[in-house]
Amino acid sequence: MHEKSSIWIGFALAVFLTALPFAAVAGQWLAREATLWLIALAAIVQIAVHLHFFLGIGFHRKHRERAISLLFASVLLIIMVGGTIWVISNLYLRMT
Amino acid sequence: MIAASEHVRAQVGTDTELGFWLYLMSDAVLFGLIFATFAVMSTNFADGPSGADLFDMKNLAYQTALLLTSSLTIALAHRAAMDTHTVQAVLWLGITCLLGGGFLLLELHELSGFVERDAGPGRSGYLSAFFTLVGTHGLHVTAGLIWGVTLIVQLMIKGTEKRVLSRLNRLSLFWHFLDIVWICVFSLVYLPELM
Numbered sequence: 001m002h003e004k005s006s007i008w009i010g011f012a013l014a015v016f017l018t019a020l021p022f023a024a025v026a027g028q029w030l031a032r033e034a035t036l037w038l039i040a041l042a043a044i045v046q047i048a049v050h051l052h053f054f055l056g057i058g059f060h061r062k063h064r065e066r067a068i069s070l071l072f073a074s075v076l077l078i079i080m081v082g083g084t085i086w087v088i089s090n091l092y093l094r095m096t
Numbered sequence: 097m098i099a100a101s102e103h104v105r106a107q108v109g110t111d112t113e114l115g116f117w118l119y120l121m122s123d124a125v126l127f128g129l130i131f132a133t134f135a136v137m138s139t140n141f142a143d144g145p146s147g148a149d150l151f152d153m154k155n156l157a158y159q160t161a162l163l164l165t166s167s168l169t170i171a172l173a174h175r176a177a178m179d180t181h182t183v184q185a186v187l188w189l190g191i192t193c194l195l196g197g198g199f200l201l202l203e204l205h206e207l208s209g210f211v212e213r214d215a216g217p218g219r220s221g222y223l224s225a226f227f228t229l230v231g232t233h234g235l236h237v238t239a240g241l242i243w244g245v246t247l248i249v250q251l252m253i254k255g256t257e258k259r260v261l262s263r264l265n266r267l268s269l270f271w272h273f274l275d276i277v278w279i280c281v282f283s284l285v286y287l288p289e290l291m
Contacts, residue, residue: 004175010168054272077125084129
């Protein structure tokens with residue numbers, strides 16, 4: 001399924017995207033807020049890298065069912081996780 | 097062999113892969129909800145220690161490096177098995193299991209250290225959520241290790257037979273999925289506390 005070159009490219013990208021937030025936190029390069037954004041961004045890109053290079057998600061036809069079920073799971077996750085945090089933080093604000 | 101063997105054999109491949117993928121998606125929902133619980137509990141310290149008092153950057157970096165490298169080695173094991181290089185596949189899979197085992201040891205060491213410092217799961221809402229999240233991930237890694245060792249034995253006995261390949265393919269999906277969960281763990285749970 002995976003060519004050797006794509007495994008190594010995926011790994012190199014993943015190492016870079018892991019080292020970047022770790023270095024930013026350890027070296028305190030940026031303000032707190034900016035570092036949090038950097039961590040979030042690096043995580044999202046790295047998840048995409050893993051999905052594409054290791055799990056075979058892409059725009060090609062071969063794993064279309066995978067991509068569709070991933071999309072469906074993402075919708076569920078956004079509703080459930082987003083909804084939970086929204087409702088509970090709202091309740092929390094009302095109680096304080 | 098059981099009677100359904102031929103039928104099963106015909107399904108091995110795309111059907112079993114899609115079924116396993118759907119399981120992974122439901123597992124993603126499970127982890128998502130544990131993350132949501134953690135987010136809700138993230139400030140409920142009950143005057144106990146917070147992550148900033150407990151977490152150790154070095155330990156986290158080692159754990160992350162082990163897991164990340166293991167996702168490379170399992171991809172190489174899968175590739176080698178696809179090319180019917182059984183010995184190479186066994187070696188890469190063995191390295192993967194060692195790296196995963198190292199990750200688990202570091203995690204157990206860290207968590208037992210917390211319990212010793214009176215920061216166990218019963219200490220606060222924050223720590224309950226933390227232990228649930230990290231513990232669930234650790235249990236998944238343990239299951240992956242058992243699976244990996246089983247496959248090493250099967251590869252040595254049966255070689256790169258179609259069914260063994262299909263199992264290795266699914267293990268590699270599972271393992272990469274666990275790595276993605278770990279990305280979320282260190283980005284959401286650890287790094288913000290270590291700043």
